[in-house]
Amino acid sequence: MPQLVPPDVAFLPLLPILLVLAGALISTLLGFWVGRRTLTMINIVTVILSGASMMSLWNGGLTSFAGSLQADNAAILLGLIVLVGTLMSLLVSLDTAWRERVSFPEFDAMMMYAVTGCLLIVFSGDLIVMLIGLEIMSLAGYVLATFQGSRRAEESGLKYFLLGAVGSAILIYGIAFVYGATGTLNYAAIAAKVGSVSNLTPENVGILVGGSLLLLAGFGFKIALVPFHQWTPDVYSGAPTTTFLFLSTVVKVAAFAGMMRVFGGALTDAPGWSSVLQILTAATLIIGNTAALFQTNFKRMLAYSAVAHTGFLAMCLLGTPELGGAALGYYLLVYTLMTGAALAVVAALQRTEAGFEMGDMRGLYYRHPGYAIALSVCLASLAGLPPFAGFFGKYLAFQAAFQNGYVWISVLAAVTSVAALVYYLRPAMLMFMPDRTPAREYAHGQRFPTTFTVGLGVASITVLGILPNVWYSWVANPAIWSFLAGR
Numbered sequence: 001m002p003q004l005v006p007p008d009v010a011f012l013p014l015l016p017i018l019l020v021l022a023g024a025l026i027s028t029l030l031g032f033w034v035g036r037r038t039l040t041m042i043n044i045v046t047v048i049l050s051g052a053s054m055m056s057l058w059n060g061g062l063t064s065f066a067g068s069l070q071a072d073n074a075a076i077l078l079g080l081i082v083l084v085g086t087l088m089s090l091l092v093s094l095d096t097a098w099r100e101r102v103s104f105p106e107f108d109a110m111m112m113y114a115v116t117g118c119l120l121i122v123f124s125g126d127l128i129v130m131l132i133g134l135e136i137m138s139l140a141g142y143v144l145a146t147f148q149g150s151r152r153a154e155e156s157g158l159k160y161f162l163l164g165a166v167g168s169a170i171l172i173y174g175i176a177f178v179y180g181a182t183g184t185l186n187y188a189a190i191a192a193k194v195g196s197v198s199n200l201t202p203e204n205v206g207i208l209v210g211g212s213l214l215l216l217a218g219f220g221f222k223i224a225l226v227p228f229h230q231w232t233p234d235v236y237s238g239a240p241t242t243t244f245l246f247l248s249t250v251v252k253v254a255a256f257a258g259m260m261r262v263f264g265g266a267l268t269d270a271p272g273w274s275s276v277l278q279i280l281t282a283a284t285l286i287i288g289n290t291a292a293l294f295q296t297n298f299k300r301m302l303a304y305s306a307v308a309h310t311g312f313l314a315m316c317l318l319g320t321p322e323l324g325g326a327a328l329g330y331y332l333l334v335y336t337l338m339t340g341a342a343l344a345v346v347a348a349l350q351r352t353e354a355g356f357e358m359g360d361m362r363g364l365y366y367r368h369p370g371y372a373i374a375l376s377v378c379l380a381s382l383a384g385l386p387p388f389a390g391f392f393g394k395y396l397a398f399q400a401a402f403q404n405g406y407v408w409i410s411v412l413a414a415v416t417s418v419a420a421l422v423y424y425l426r427p428a429m430l431m432f433m434p435d436r437t438p439a440r441e442y443a444h445g446q447r448f449p450t451t452f453t454v455g456l457g458v459a460s461i462t463v464l465g466i467l468p469n470v471w472y473s474w475v476a477n478p479a480i481w482s483f484l485a486g487r
Helices: 015-029 036-056 073-096 105-122 127-146 151-182 187-195 202-223 232-238 241-266 273-293 298-317 321-349 369-383 389-403 407-431 448-466 469-475
Strands: 062-064 069-071
Touching: 015 036, 015 105, 036 073, 036 105, 069 073, 073 105, 073 241, 073 321, 073 448, 105 127, 105 241, 127 151, 127 241, 151 187, 151 202, 151 232, 187 241, 202 241, 202 273, 202 298, 232 241, 232 298, 241 298, 241 321, 273 298, 273 407, 298 321, 298 389, 298 407, 321 369, 321 389, 321 448, 321 469, 369 389, 369 407, 369 448, 389 407, 389 448, 448 469
Parallel strands: none
Antiparallel strands: 062 069
């Protein structure tokens, strides 16, 4: 009689995910009896506890479900960035949810379910767990985009759902192709098969290339890589600003973490995908930066700038797993902090969910000097100006691509950064110009949760710009990124 093998279920590496899931379940079950702000505070506590549990797993290299879930150092680093963005989103929602008409427990529940999916992607050890996490994240994101109940929000949510469903279908086809070529779904096993590509038949090599390109297209929808970015400006500008903050930071970090797992680990040696990625990255840099130049609405400009930053982040994937992984880990944290702080200011001061028109920003310094200075710092960092952290983040992205032989894409990225100076510094200058319209008003003044979020973001990007090794020395350890495919 064959001996039964007990399932490999280790709960310790699951703990960070289970804590966030507990927050989602609490919001779902207690929403009938507990006020929304109380639930938000509970969720903030669960996020902090999840971060603490991740730190306790550092250097542990623990796995669960026979390697399908990996709590390696790369997962912990990227998971902490996901939690930073989540914490900023929850804090801002304490002040703005009532005005955005999303002040009900279901909003917190959907956000925490989305974070659960994000962490599954980050901790995934095979393509199935990654897909499960991606779908949980995406389905919750579709709901978050429509929660407001306005025509703008409903339109944004419908576009997000339709194009996201197409992206998911393409991704699933890619997974099927990769499995057909390699006979496995595990990242480490795929990497071993692809690393000895000479052992694959010519037919399987063709299937592998097709699967890699389908996976790239599927992820392209999730991270807003041109030409899969069409949903981004409408969804980001049409959704509530708190949702914009969440989708543009937390969801994007998780999607890039999945790409790093797949293309920086499992499919590093697969042919074809890197050549296509550099073309898509070039198109993203050109279209994202050019489109942002012509926007008259500040919130929509930030949506197109998020597309442009997708191009810079994608350059990290063109580097070696070690150098590109370190660049991506640094840049994702910086991007989360500066984007989150900028959108927190917008959420606090905008009169409507349409955001600021550029003209509305004139004279902001004379009404809310603290927010105006903070927003100027965020814009300078987003533009890549020293001494702020955005400069070092872009430098690392350029370096990762350049040192791996992608010289022309590095030059193009430097050129398109000049356009970024124009559309970021234009609103920054307007804020400090005297306003000849005394009747201009903003939604409300400074409130502690939002002010704390803005202060956290501004202080962090300033410190990380002046002392980049505070974070980079941690993420630059090559051993961290060698865990990606279990190598």
